[in-house]
Amino acid sequence: MIPRFTFHLSWLLLAAYVHAASLSLQSPRFTITSSDATQLRSDTLSLTKKPEPLTLSASDTLKLTFQVTESGEGKGVQPHQTFLRFYDSVSGEEGIQPVRVTPGGKAKFELNMARPPASLPPTSDRPLTVSLILGSYVHEPAKYDLFDLYVPASSTSASHPDAALFQELPTIVHTFRPEQKLPPKFVSAVFAALVLSPWAVLLSLWAKVGVSVPHLLSLRIFPFTLLLGAFEGLLFWYWVDLKLGQVLLYGGILAVPTVFAGKTALATTGKWRAGKH
């Protein structure tokens, strides 16, 4: 137990002696120049407050200069990792651009929108947050939020052909042929009335002249009349509902008594005409 305790204690003492200095940023400056070398904006960057968002148009150039130093001594160092991170927080697109740093800690970065680096992520009309990530094997790491940057929107990249299947596709509604239009019902009614008008004439004339039907209910001819009416009814039923096979069947069944009734009826009228009356 005791040797292990002293072993751990010796590590603690060693840790107390080694105090890794942390990296810090000195004199960060940015400059935006347009394509004809006029300076559009130039300023130092404050590490505590972000400046107004920077805007680059399609031909502008952004130059960023700073020096990486050890905090406390102010000596320039070249850290292992000096990356600029361009990040769109809404779409999640990110681009990492390493920045070349001299052994004395001086760094310069140039972003020419006419020839943008491959590390610039796809952009839209939203700003990119630009931050600086410093990392080192011997110093404590540091991260600084520098500024927000508006760049022209990039064209969308080609997507995989199956990517559309992973989303809801647009609804398709079938366009049906319009319903067939019929002529107005009033016109049909008028012409139906026209077709039925002779009945009106007939009925009015009959009312004047009078119909004599003395033998209507005679037992010899009434069944035939009835069966004839049944045939008409069967025909109407066929029009409304029945199929051909059914109507032939019922008609066949109905035909048998009709034949006998008809023979009787005709014989009876024949006898009447021959002289019974």
Added chain:
Amino acid sequence: MRIFGSALVSLLVLAGKVLAKSSSGDSVLVLLDPSLDKADYSIFFSGLEKRGYDLTFRAPKDTSPVISEYDVPNYSHVILFTPDTKTYASDITPQSLVGLLSENTNLLIALSPKQTPLTSLATEFSLIPPPPGTPLVSHHPKRPEPATVIPVPVSSSPILTAGTPPVWFSGAPHALGNSPYLVPILRAPAESFAADSTEDSGADAIIEAADKGGEGLWAGSQMSLVTGFQTTKNSRVVFAGGVELFSDEYARKELPSGTPSGNAQFARDIAAWVLQETLTLRIDSTEHHRVNETLAPEMYTINDQIVYTAHISSYDRRTSTWKPYSGITDMQLEFTMLDPHVRIALPPVAGEPGKYEVQFRAPDRHGVFKFVVGWRRNGYSFLHTSTTVPVVPPRHDEYPRFLSAAWPYYAGAISTSAGFFLFAALWLAGDVKGEKKNLKGAKSE
């Protein structure tokens, strides 16, 4: 009494083993590098065994047990913890592993910064590994561990338990291609990057590599450390950038903030996804019929009102059974003849779990149509079903009858019938006026 007690215990243990198994089989083949010790991964493996899986261990160069014989896989799942192996036995090749995926076998593959056959397999799945020998390095956050051992925050995902603490990772990242079948599970932290230098003087090498390489620098949160891929046959493969993610040492290591790491929980969650326990869905049955009927007719007529029903269930790992699932809100039904003629939402029916129903009108084109339901979402099993039905034009007696335009004709025909009947009745019933020598006597009307 003691016998009863032990019987009860063994019954409970057996019951515990029976619970929470995969929906597609329990046999797992684990290929372990000879340089790795099984005991170093005991938390992960014993977790799998406790959930009811049969693990078989094998070295990559052993010739038995083979992973598949005569194109039939011998195991339901294969785990490859072989980050350092450059040559395998003859039954394990990238082609045979892809063949396993076609036969519905799932794979869990651990990669490494070294160039192995598995790295070239990963490129087939739209993963872009960094140059060989460049492990993931991150100087943030400040910690006593070396820069290659990185605590990675876990973002929310349907695959992972909410609130999983950051996990320790060491290995290689990979960039993702644009395949939609990829399921990124763990993204690299924004400050991390792949580099082979171990001193600050390596900074220039990083800049040169970034300028020269076509892919640029493998850095930032666009990199992925653990990525899944689901094939169209619903078999799953997970590529993890390093095998230490699953080790006991990382599961027990504390994070820089002092809390325990999420490695054990994370390893359990990705194992559950790969082994087809979670996010596993299937279509149980589909039905289609006309609106007021229950049986599917042999054929539909154009302009019919059709009702289509689908029953979907998801695998419940707690009870190892398939339970009806009504959680899909964006499923769509397509009624297709070469191209979709109708595409509508297929919503779940409230009150009937697992049932999705929609009613629509058949198009007025006749032909052979298909009811197609194809649902693909990242991380979930793909659902696909297709039912073919004929749609015919109306038969001769299915057209509208008794049109208003035909009233005059109805009136005429009925008049004729009525007139005939009336004439016959009146003639038979009428009086024969007297006797005449010519029988063409006056007949009454």
